[in-house]
Amino acid sequence: MPVEIAVMDPLPMFAEGVVHALATAHMAAEAPADLLGWANSRESAVVVMTVAAPHHWEPIHRLVAGGHRVVVLLDDENGPLGAHAVRAGARAVLSRAATGGTLLRTIEAVLDGQVLMPVAVAAGIAAATTGAAGGTLTTDQVSWLEALAAGGTVAQLAERVGYSERAMFRLLQDVYRRMGAANRLQAIMKAQQQGLLRTVDPSAAR
Structure with a gap:
């Protein structure tokens, strides 16, 4: 049975264009109005999703948790949001300006079990890991x-880095726990004591 593909983009005409391009390659694609409802009725599918606002990250986490393979489209796939997409569980990161042929090859690679990302994104993730x-x-x-x-x-931080406020709060709570800190102020003070932060005034974070 051919894999089903959903396309989500803020511009309906863009999504319809992607659906048409995939259809010409004999891939069953559609642009459902209710993406999560569509995904919940399927065991495993591919979702091609443009991330253009912070609230778009929450569906990605839910789609990945449901066993779906997500291809994220970004206006700047080489920027920090590309790394965020991979960390969120996306199987591929691609420019929103990519050609239909490039998208098709990406989906085929994802279906083959590969994870694809721009070199700049891979380098950024590696640097973040080794620089910890x-x-x-x-x-x-x-x-x-x-x-x-x-x-x-x-x-403000969530908006800057591209997460929802709720997701950002959860990520920060994980950071605090890893540092053995009970709250934001303790985490900042510990980070200062370890020489991790540039000169800042912890009282500003109260």
């Missing part, structure tokens, strides 16, 4: 603490 302080925090996580230490809010 004492193997505990990634460079991204350190930058989150720096933003909070400078007085930024979780909502």
